[in-house]
Amino acid sequence: MNFLDEQFAIFHQRSLPEKMNFFKREGRLFDVVYAQQFDRALLDMVYKITNSLRQIAKTKEGLIYLQTILGHKRAMLYFNQPSSRTFLSFQNACYLLGMKTSEIRDPTISSEVKGESMDDSLRTFSSYTDLLIIRSQAQNVSARASWLLNTFSKRPVPVMNGGSGSDQHPTQGILDIYTLQRSFEEQGGLDGKTIVLCGDLKRGRTARSLSDLLKNFNDIKLIFTAPKNFQMREDILASLDQHQVSYKLETENLRNVLAEADAIYMTRIQDEHDTFSGESGLIDTSKFKLKMDDLPLLKKNTAILHPFPRRDEIDVQIDSDPRAKYWRQERNGMWTRTALIAYIFNVHLEILDYYQAEKSYE
Numbered sequence: 001m002n003f004l005d006e007q008f009a010i011f012h013q014r015s016l017p018e019k020m021n022f023f024k025r026e027g028r029l030f031d032v033v034y035a036q037q038f039d040r041a042l043l044d045m046v047y048k049i050t051n052s053l054r055q056i057a058k059t060k061e062g063l064i065y066l067q068t069i070l071g072h073k074r075a076m077l078y079f080n081q082p083s084s085r086t087f088l089s090f091q092n093a094c095y096l097l098g099m100k101t102s103e104i105r106d107p108t109i110s111s112e113v114k115g116e117s118m119d120d121s122l123r124t125f126s127s128y129t130d131l132l133i134i135r136s137q138a139q140n141v142s143a144r145a146s147w148l149l150n151t152f153s154k155r156p157v158p159v160m161n162g163g164s165g166s167d168q169h170p171t172q173g174i175l176d177i178y179t180l181q182r183s184f185e186e187q188g189g190l191d192g193k194t195i196v197l198c199g200d201l202k203r204g205r206t207a208r209s210l211s212d213l214l215k216n217f218n219d220i221k222l223i224f225t226a227p228k229n230f231q232m233r234e235d236i237l238a239s240l241d242q243h244q245v246s247y248k249l250e251t252e253n254l255r256n257v258l259a260e261a262d263a264i265y266m267t268r269i270q271d272e273h274d275t276f277s278g279e280s281g282l283i284d285t286s287k288f289k290l291k292m293d294d295l296p297l298l299k300k301n302t303a304i305l306h307p308f309p310r311r312d313e314i315d316v317q318i319d320s321d322p323r324a325k326y327w328r329q330e331r332n333g334m335w336t337r338t339a340l341i342a343y344i345f346n347v348h349l350e351i352l353d354y355y356q357a358e359k360s361y362e
């Protein structure tokens, strides 16, 4: 352990509220590291910005206007783990607001192969840019970046977590909730709904962050559907208990719970986190897939989501069923991330005003 490892370990042991406070600047959200940083009011604000942006972006004038908002800023995308959607949606979110982007997606082309520490690399990235978006195979890299820059850098830039290890993926949870809310627009919203989460819930950071964010809604019921060895971990269950969110565990078969579901959130097996080669293959996951012949068991309006990438958890024929929302979900990622960046840079009110003014001309 070097000096920074020791200091970060002390920071990391602080309570969640203390850490969350640390990620704020002048009382406002600055670094997006944990799903727990988002309460209902903040989620509602992000979604209000998202809806305005989507309307503004319908015209060429609107798109050109949006690009002026952060045209003077630059973002760095540091993704040392494979990504298609999260990378592209963050990058295009930056473009929508006019930000220029730099990227390192492969650690073998960064100075880390020359022996540079991750800490030095992170500080370097922040030297050239105004926002650092990070995806990492290891846990806590975003938290460490935020701690490091806020503690030692004269010019700390906001950090956004684009997925950290098997732990957190807050912006995915935010876009998932946006998709759920839109899916339930005509069914009285997300409050009161039963959400089935299925797949590798133990190591699936998207299911973990989504479950944590869902505690912001009323009368939600969660059904964690996974083989025993892939069930949701105790930390998330404890937080749900603490917030009086009701949940149950289904460890036998997805079919047992389909009739109850207002939404189904499918995920893939996260075998990149296996502790030995072939570990995941030892577990029978065949009863935890959504098949074409399961559809008659679903309610008329059950929303089917998946953070993607998908393997065979959802039959491709299901894609043309109106209940399949995953392609929309993917696109929602770009809009919600654009809204979040606008919020962090405190330019969201400008966007909301622009939208109101445009609307009043109609």
Ligand code: NCD
Binding pocket: 085, 086, 163, 169, 172, 205, 206, 267, 268, 307, 308, 309
């Ligand atoms: C997820 C991830 O990377 O955690 N993908 C994503 O960001 N949309 C889910 C996964 O890889 O299974």
